[in-house]
Amino acid sequence: AQRVTQPEKLLSVFKGAPVELKCNYSYSGSPELFWYVQYSRQRLQLLLRHISRESIKGFTADLNKGETSFHLKKPFAQEEDSAMYYCALSRSGNTGKLIFGQGTTLQVKP
Amino acid sequence: KAGVTQTPRYLIKTRGQQVTLSCSPISGHRSVSWYQQTPGQGLQFLFEYFSETQRNKGNFPGRFSGRQFSNSRSEMNVSTLELGDSALYLCASSLAGAPSTDTQYFGPGTRLTVL
Numbered sequence: 001a002q003r004v005t006q007p008e009k010l011l012s013v014f015k016g017a018p019v020e021l022k023c024n025y026s027y028s029g030s031p032e033l034f035w036y037v038q039y040s041r042q043r044l045q046l047l048l049r050h051i052s053r054e055s056i057k058g059f060t061a062d063l064n065k066g067e068t069s070f071h072l073k074k075p076f077a078q079e080e081d082s083a084m085y086y087c088a089l090s091r092s093g094n095t096g097k098l099i100f101g102q103g104t105t106l107q108v109k110p
Numbered sequence: 111k112a113g114v115t116q117t118p119r120y121l122i123k124t125r126g127q128q129v130t131l132s133c134s135p136i137s138g139h140r141s142v143s144w145y146q147q148t149p150g151q152g153l154q155f156l157f158e159y160f161s162e163t164q165r166n167k168g169n170f171p172g173r174f175s176g177r178q179f180s181n182s183r184s185e186m187n188v189s190t191l192e193l194g195d196s197a198l199y200l201c202a203s204s205l206a207g208a209p210s211t212d213t214q215y216f217g218p219g220t221r222l223t224v225l
Contacts, residue, residue, distance in 0.1 A: 032210045043113070044200065044216040051210050086153065096143040096158025096207035097166050098214065103152065 002027045004089050006101035013077050014109050021072040021104050023061075023087030033070040034098065035061055036086040044086070047072075057081070077108045112136065114203050114217035122223045128189040131220045135182050135203030141165075142184040143207070143214060144176060147198040156199075159184050160207050188222075196224045 003026045013019055025031055035047040048056045050063040050070060061072045070087060084105050088098040115134045123129050135142050143166075144156040155168040159178035176186040182203070188195055198219045204212035 034209070043218055044202075046213050049210070090209035092210070094209075095160065095165050096141050096202075096204070096209075096214075097155045097168070098143075098145075098153075098209060099155065100145075100153035 002031075002089055002091065002099050004087050004099055004101035006085075006087055006104045008104045009102070010105045010107065012107040012109065015079055016076050019072075019074045019077045019081070019106065019108075021085050021087075021106065023070045023072065023101060025068050025070065025087075025089050027068075027089060027091065030092055031063075032090040032092060033061075033063055034088040034090070035059070035070075035072050036088055036100075038084045038086070040083070047085070077106075079108045079110055082106055082108045114201060114215050116199075116201055116217040116220050118220060119218065120221045120223075122225060123191050124225050125191055125193060127191050128187060129191060129222060130185055130187050131199055131201075131222070133184045133186075133201035133203070133217060135184070135201075136215055139203035139205055139215070140182050141204045141207030141212070142178060142182065143202045143204075144184070144186050145200045145202065146170075147200060147219070148196075153200070156186065158207055165207065191224045193224050195222065197222060 005024045033050040037047045038044045087101040141160045143158040158166040178184045200219045202214035202216045
């Protein structure tokens, strides 16, 4: 069965510090991986997907198939990055279904 | 353009009752997915509809059902409510439901409380 694990419930860093939100997955095939973010009082929204290999709001994530990981990184955290972050996985061809991790709350302190 | 809307935003029901939740997708989106969010289980996929057909289904009992109308609006129904059904129910719409190319846009959710 497919599973997504985010080992940290809460990650607290100071402004300007590097951030790494961890995500590990279990899936024997070729996964499609995503990071979703939910800011306070806002809806869940897509931050980035691995297939795009893009940087959004300074965040990047690299798919490491050997370690089955998709960690989210940002070199310098900003206070506005404080939010709940969810890692999600989809199987190729598995329409409309995302498997989410439990989420990590990122708290950026001034 | 208008985002995904869900009605009602809050619901209180008692055990044994049934409930219907509604989701209006973004104009032009034909895929609607439903998720249940609870503190214990997190976000779990319920089902996905595309062009009025259920295309994908999660691991939930038959008490959970849904449908989609020709205008892509979707409803989900939960019959014989149990205390454990208390949750935030989210719907998400996308153009065609293909995660690698489509983005799922989430609604604000319906908070269901079962007493």
